[in-house]
Amino acid sequence: MCINSCHTYTGPFKDLESCCYCHEPHYDQDQLQRDGSKVLCQQFSTILLGPQLAAIRCSAEGAEEQKYCDSKLKEIYEMMDKVSEDGEEMVYDDIWCGADLLSLVEEIGMTENNELDSCPSLVISASLDGAQLYQNKKSDCWIGIWINQDYAPDTRFKKKKIFPNLTIPGPNKPKHIDSFLFTGLHHLAALQNEGNGQGQLIWDASANEVVHQCIIFLLALADALGMVKQ
Ligand SMILES: [Zn+2]
Structure with a gap:
């Protein structure tokens, strides 16, 4: 750089x-x-997402924890049936309740995959922000992370559940952030295209077999200042 x-x-x-x-x-x-x-x-450093995701799904506990999205979508569809049949109020308590995301789920057949119990999908978002590392010294380090949307909302933003993506050392603010994001996104595209588009080949400890994990990139996030920079 x-x-x-x-x-x-x-x-x-x-x-x-x-x-x-x-x-x-x-x-x-x-x-x-x-x-x-x-x-x-x-x-600058990029920490590859693939090995991090593979390590999580290697333990039965890690694999089970990533099934939140499946159960939440089932809950939402049941709730929507009740809303239309019994006139109950829809409860919006997670990102998955939004109409845009539900139409995306339909479009890419996420629920069909779940019913057929074929390849598991994993939904991730990226975020980026600047950090001043010293109280009394000007520094401009930028840190990028991956957020796993398949964890429950009360855990998905915890430090332990966040995957590091990149760190950009100073001394100045990056002028072309896309060039720094390129490496991580290129790696993500390679994972998505593995096995003729079936997704990353990994060991799933809860299914006790090797599976293709289909990775869906949902949102690219940053704070208002970061967005302007991008
Ligand atoms: Zn320069």
């Missing part, structure tokens, strides 16, 4: 020799002149 954290060298930037914003070089110029080797001036 650029030493001033403007953008990283992914996608359309991958072959550039210097930053398009501040023109700082991509590679260490001393090293390049000394022996021609291309040593990066600065790097």
Whole structure:
């Protein structure tokens, strides 16, 4: 990445020799002149989602915990029947109760999959925010996370249940955040396309077999300032 954290060298930037914003070089110029080797001036970290998801589903407890969405959708459909038959009030207590998400569920056949007990699906969202790491020192570190929407709402935002995605070191705010998100999203696309689009091949401890886990990317989130930057 650029030493001033403007953008990283992914996608359309991958072959550039210097930053398009501040023109700082991509590679260490001393090293390049000394022996021609291309040593990066600065790097950011992406923590791959696939191994994290595979590790969770390896334990029966972890696999069971990720079945919230199935049971919630069943509950919502039962509630909707009661609303239309008995005139009861619809209770909106989770993101899955929204009309947009319910039509998405229909569109991609999430409920059909569950009924047939075929490949399990996993719904995730991404979020990103800046963090000042020192009280009295200016710092601008950006942290990206994955949120597993298949955990119950009272646990899905707990620190232990959040998957790290990326960290962008300072010193400045990123000028092109998409270039930093590229690596994690590229990896996610690879997981989705595994097995001719069936999804990531993993061990499911609750089913006691190897399954294809279909990963659905639901929301890209950030705070208002982060959204403006994106
Ligand atoms: Zn730059």
